[in-house]
Structure formats: structure tokens, C-alpha cells
């Protein structure tokens with residue numbers, strides 16, 4: 553991804569985040585993510601990733617010294633997926649086993665300006681409930697699933713920059729891969745080959 557496109561992506565993500573927050577207010581939601589201490593959505597759910605989002609994140613992982621650990625983390629997770637694969641049991645059936653490689657030890661997102669749209673959209677109305685829930689205890693409705701109405705409202709509020717952000721996002725129905733797989737597919741030949749092996753072992757790793 554070019555430097556210009558990277559800047560445009562960050563601008564679109566910020567614009568979407570602002571409009572999304574205002575849309576939640578307008579629609580009567582009370583997001584509690586400002587008080588989040590658990591980062592449960594970053595440790596339990598591997599967000600879907602579009603190709604442009606994967607390329608932006610892979611670029612950052614290659615050039616930022618503070619993200620030098622990411623390629624090895626991705627390779628380790630894909631290796632684990634391959635070693636422990638069972639037919640029909642993909643990443644999305646194994647919540648909690650694959651924390652986001654961009655999460656810092658103090659549970660912050662290290663790529664906030666370039667986080668996937670699915671991460672921007674994730675929210676909960678109870679940070680405590682998020683923190684208390686594990687592997688489905690407390691329900692899978694954490695975070696709240698973004699609705700077409702929320703997205704429509706964000707577009708109405710944010711206009712063109714928000715539409716631009718949506719253009720970077722996965723297209724609904726195109727079966728976007730979870731973050732770790734999407735990233736591995738663009739990071740290097742080595743991680744791409746690991747994904748291929750894991751996918752064969754699982755009979756479909758997604």
C-alpha cells in the first residue's frame with residue numbers, strides 16, 4: 553500500500569469512528585468502551601479483514617519497529633492452527649485462542665488509526681459485562697453486532713469520508729478472512745504457505 557493510500561486510510565478510519573460514535577448516540581445506544589479494561593473483543597473475536605485493510609496492517613508490521621513482533625506472532629498462531637486443526641473447526645470456532653497480534657501487553661490497540669472497520673464498529677454497553685464474559689459465558693452478543701441502521705446513520709452523519717471508509721472494508725458476503733489469516737496471506741511467502749497448510753488440515757480454516 554502506498555504512503556498516500558495509507559494516510560487516506562487513516563483519515564477514513566478516523567472519520568468513520570467519529571460518525572459511528574455520533575450515530576450510536578442518535579440511535580440511543582450507550583457505548584461503554586471508553587471504560588474498557590478487558591479488550592475482550594480483541595482477544596476473543598478475530599475481526600474480518602478486507603484485502604486493503606490487511607495490506608495496510610502488513611505494511612505497518614514491516615516498517616514500524618514497535619510492531620516487529622507481529623510477523624512472528626502471526627506465524628505462531630497460524631502454526632498452532634495448523635497443528636491443532638480439526639476438519640470443519642476454523643478460527644471462528646476457537647474464540648480466545650488467537651488474541652490479536654496488534655494488542656499491546658497493556659491491552660491497547662497498537663494500530664488504532666488503521667484498525668479494521670469491524671474493530672471501529674465493535675462496541676458494548678457494559679464494559680464490566682465484557683470483562684466478566686469468557687467464551688460465550690455472558691453471551692455472544694458482546695460486542696453488540698453492528699446493524700445496517702447504525703451504518704446507514706453513520707453514512708448520513710459522516711458523508712463522503714465515511715463512504716470512503718466503507719470502501720476499504722470487506723464487502724458483505726465476500727467471506728472475508730479473520731484478521732490473523734488475512735494478515736498472514738499478505739505478510740510473507742512463509743506465512744502464506746502456513747495458511748495454505750492450515751486450511752488443508754482444517755478442511756477450511758475460516
Ligand code: SF4
Nearest residue numbers: 585588592593682695
Ligand atoms: S466491546 Fe467490550 S471488550 Fe470491546 S472495547 Fe468495548 S467494552 Fe472493551
Ligand code: SF4
Nearest residue numbers: 594652654655661671
Ligand atoms: S486491530 Fe486493534 S482494535 Fe482490532 S482486534 Fe486488533 S488490537 Fe483490537
